[in-house]
Amino acid sequence: MAEEEEYDYTKIPPTGSVEGIAAGAPEDSPRIGVYVCHCGINIKMVVDVEDVTRYAASLPNVVVARHYIFMCSDPGQDLIRKDLAEGRVNRVIVASCSPRMHEPTFRKTCSDSGLNPFYYEMANIREHCSWPHGDFHKEATEKAKELVRSAVARSALLEPLEEKLVDVKPEALVIGGGVTGMYAALDIANGGYKVHLVEKKPSIGGHVAQLSRTFPTLERVASLLTPRMIEVGAHPNIDLMTCSEVEEIGGYIGNFDVKVKRKPRYIDMEKCKDCTPCIEACPVKDIPDEFNEGLSTRSAIYIPFPFAVPPAYTIDAEHCLLLKEGKCGDATLETIKEGKAVPPCMAACPGVIDFEQKDEIEEFTAGTIIVATGYDLVDPGVSAEYKYGVYPNVITSMEFERLLSPGGPTGGKIELNGKEPKDIMFISCVGSRNKQVGNEYCSRVCCMYLAKQAYLAKEQLPDADVKVAFQDVRAFGKGFEEFYGDVKTEGVFYMRGLPGEIYKKPGSDRVVVRGENTFIGEPYEQEADLVVLGMGLAPNKDVKSIISMLKLSTSVDGFLMEAHPKLRPVDTATDGIFIAGCCASPKDITDSIAQGKATASGSLLYLVQGMAKIEPAISQIDEEICIGCARCVDVCPYGALELDEVRHVMTVNEAVCKGCGGCNSICPSGAATMKHYRDRQVYAQIEALTEITDVGMLAELESAATAAVAAEASAGAADTGSEAGEGEGAETEAVPGAE
Amino acid sequence: MGTLYEDMVAYGGEVFGKEHMETLRECVQCGKCTGGCPSGRNTAFRTRKLFQMALTDMREEIFNSPELWFCSTCYTCYERCPKGVKTTDLIRTIRNLAAKEGHMSVPHRMIGVYVLKTSHAVPLGPAQMELRKAVGLDEMAPTAQKYKDQLEQVQTIFKTTGYDAMIDFDWDTMNLKGMDKGGKK
Numbered sequence: 001m002a003e004e005e006e007y008d009y010t011k012i013p014p015t016g017s018v019e020g021i022a023a024g025a026p027e028d029s030p031r032i033g034v035y036v037c038h039c040g041i042n043i044k045m046v047v048d049v050e051d052v053t054r055y056a057a058s059l060p061n062v063v064v065a066r067h068y069i070f071m072c073s074d075p076g077q078d079l080i081r082k083d084l085a086e087g088r089v090n091r092v093i094v095a096s097c098s099p100r101m102h103e104p105t106f107r108k109t110c111s112d113s114g115l116n117p118f119y120y121e122m123a124n125i126r127e128h129c130s131w132p133h134g135d136f137h138k139e140a141t142e143k144a145k146e147l148v149r150s151a152v153a154r155s156a157l158l159e160p161l162e163e164k165l166v167d168v169k170p171e172a173l174v175i176g177g178g179v180t181g182m183y184a185a186l187d188i189a190n191g192g193y194k195v196h197l198v199e200k201k202p203s204i205g206g207h208v209a210q211l212s213r214t215f216p217t218l219e220r221v222a223s224l225l226t227p228r229m230i231e232v233g234a235h236p237n238i239d240l241m242t243c244s245e246v247e248e249i250g251g252y253i254g255n256f257d258v259k260v261k262r263k264p265r266y267i268d269m270e271k272c273k274d275c276t277p278c279i280e281a282c283p284v285k286d287i288p289d290e291f292n293e294g295l296s297t298r299s300a301i302y303i304p305f306p307f308a309v310p311p312a313y314t315i316d317a318e319h320c321l322l323l324k325e326g327k328c329g330d331a332t333l334e335t336i337k338e339g340k341a342v343p344p345c346m347a348a349c350p351g352v353i354d355f356e357q358k359d360e361i362e363e364f365t366a367g368t369i370i371v372a373t374g375y376d377l378v379d380p381g382v383s384a385e386y387k388y389g390v391y392p393n394v395i396t397s398m399e400f401e402r403l404l405s406p407g408g409p410t411g412g413k414i415e416l417n418g419k420e421p422k423d424i425m426f427i428s429c430v431g432s433r434n435k436q437v438g439n440e441y442c443s444r445v446c447c448m449y450l451a452k453q454a455y456l457a458k459e460q461l462p463d464a465d466v467k468v469a470f471q472d473v474r475a476f477g478k479g480f481e482e483f484y485g486d487v488k489t490e491g492v493f494y495m496r497g498l499p500g501e502i503y504k505k506p507g508s509d510r511v512v513v514r515g516e517n518t519f520i521g522e523p524y525e526q527e528a529d530l531v532v533l534g535m536g537l538a539p540n541k542d543v544k545s546i547i548s549m550l551k552l553s554t555s556v557d558g559f560l561m562e563a564h565p566k567l568r569p570v571d572t573a574t575d576g577i578f579i580a581g582c583c584a585s586p587k588d589i590t591d592s593i594a595q596g597k598a599t600a601s602g603s604l605l606y607l608v609q610g611m612a613k614i615e616p617a618i619s620q621i622d623e624e625i626c627i628g629c630a631r632c633v634d635v636c637p638y639g640a641l642e643l644d645e646v647r648h649v650m651t652v653n654e655a656v657c658k659g660c661g662g663c664n665s666i667c668p669s670g671a672a673t674m675k676h677y678r679d680r681q682v683y684a685q686i687e688a689l690t691e692i693t694d695v696g697m698l699a700e701l702e703s704a705a706t707a708a709v710a711a712e713a714s715a716g717a718a719d720t721g722s723e724a725g726e727g728e729g730a731e732t733e734a735v736p737g738a739e
Numbered sequence: 740m741g742t743l744y745e746d747m748v749a750y751g752g753e754v755f756g757k758e759h760m761e762t763l764r765e766c767v768q769c770g771k772c773t774g775g776c777p778s779g780r781n782t783a784f785r786t787r788k789l790f791q792m793a794l795t796d797m798r799e800e801i802f803n804s805p806e807l808w809f810c811s812t813c814y815t816c817y818e819r820c821p822k823g824v825k826t827t828d829l830i831r832t833i834r835n836l837a838a839k840e841g842h843m844s845v846p847h848r849m850i851g852v853y854v855l856k857t858s859h860a861v862p863l864g865p866a867q868m869e870l871r872k873a874v875g876l877d878e879m880a881p882t883a884q885k886y887k888d889q890l891e892q893v894q895t896i897f898k899t900t901g902y903d904a905m906i907d908f909d910w911d912t913m914n915l916k917g918m919d920k921g922g923k924k
Binding site for chain 2: 383385429433434435436437471472496497498499500501514515516517518521522523
């Protein structure tokens, strides 16, 4: 269109202003200043900002309209500050980007100049105009004007609000005792504040404790982790709760009420000397050892691993004969009480084992919460063609870690059924980057742990043939690419292409890996006696209750969702609740620790200040109107509403309410309204957008819409349908039988 | 005629839907298809390579290679593709485009001959007829192979759609043209 070609954004000057029609309005009436931003060229290359400015100046209550190249810059904000200082305006509207981007910026500009920040309003003419309608200069400009018009209509009706402060209990809750939670807890504890660290398993350390060595530096994990674990266990500021699970969380920032269930260990931890006679005595010895990924067995009384913290034994209630079946040998709970028969463990270690221990509920208040619940390894059965569980030669990468670990089932020797493998094949991307198994994401750590494992295999078995079948090698971290080069120089052969299938070599205990070397473009059949599947990381399945207790969101991949993927990576939508480590997305030890420490920093921000601001744009009950029907209680997702039984009206817990508006829309009497989103403010906005200023007409439209969706299509609605059908390009849903 | 990819999306899109065909561009060349291909184990069929050739618009090379017809459409690669590329349906679409331009393998055309002659891709042969008789059944099953008027209906469909011309069918010999001289490409 010729008309559109005429618009040349390069001719628009960097700034300009137009006096508004309300320039002479009295001081105590709304005096609105509209500031239109070019966002460099992001807005002005599509939207005619000069035109929008002129239009804004023509709207009711507008005193001045200005446009500027970057409103968020200091000189841009100075335009607002100057107008406020001179008393020229008492309402501010910036037409620029999303409020998620710069609402805090401009609210602060206002409050610094003495204006209540809730007199600030925003029109989003970038995300809503210039970006999505890049090819439609004219229409985008019109839409920008409409958005400004609606902001102006709302602005005149805004009310000042006061931000409230709540006290913050100077204690933090960390859920998850893996490396992420440990570092978060240590930083807060070292900062001088109390931390409640809740771990489900009998020991802290998480998955990292299971690993052999780190990439790319090849340091022994046990020697890196043990000092930190001991520090956590002994720290005077850390209340370590192992074998424990969070049962209930209520409250709000600064005052989260937490209930933790401590499961019994059936051991007096003070007296347990970490020796072995009880293990030898226990008759149940065939339980797959979780720490060794089932490659070895343990007894029902056990210590998860030698460097466990706390260094105490636990009785596994699911397998202990006395706890499960009520009888171990001649002993029952009664015989123990009566001092007659005792089970073998008690006989071997008198005075330490106590079968009378019960679940204990511990309650406390925490100012902030850090969720560091980690990950699950993907189920290796998802890629059935690799025959995990069918052929013993096929193992997971975590199982291989245990074979590499000096504390593992083979004492660190790579062997399967006592035999050293001669041909080892590693396969990358099993259960990640795979739509068929439902995990589209990259697990980030597999490339490098496979490189490390292949390197360690070659180091231990120099004569073995070690190959890695890969689709890409992502060596993005510090020292990763160099390490990848070293691994290949050591003689590990990298073969591009994901294998198609694995089958047993007839008449042998070896398997054949069939795939394509995509660089050559030909299939191969490679014999191997050990195949290691590079398993991906999946969201932890056991944290569903924590997700619902804390009202956390998850992304499409199932991992916990951060408040902003770039700018707020460890915050959540709820103030005072943070996420860190692999519960948010797969990451390596370095990144997990960095996030753990980041959440400690976020927590300390509140703990140090001892108070937190709470959102003032929340629900308000008009007690004159409220009938106490409590329908709002059913829709409130935060439990913020309570019935005052005496006065029979609803009350809002202002610290708990998040301002979602559910009560506002369900309230039959109109008693529940939202501060900063009053009905009249929202209606003014809608009316301005639809250019309907006659409220009576709006009511008419409403009733027409209701009639149209009513089950019985009335004759009137049918007329509307057929009339619309005759109009050019009308897309009204025709009422059946209207013609 | 656009690029081979565009033609696949346009032509295959009518049957499978455009999004189905567009998965070709999601191929990451991991080779899992070739690596697990039961046919490629015994033949020169290379699935991953075929897709790369399709994406680089090597139309003539693909259409003129006999390998295109070696896929047994078993859907193994389709089930396993980590990127959800609709492999087998893409191969079938390439074959359709090749056939439209006169490139169809003789064995595939011969299946057409069977259908034209008997209305079955796998018609009853003497051995099956013997077997049927042995268990007390009518020699011929009650299908279009038995009833001439129904067979004629099948033949009419083939004539109307031009399938007979596409496979070079000779109505006089009821066989492919030139089959007596060892067949035609």
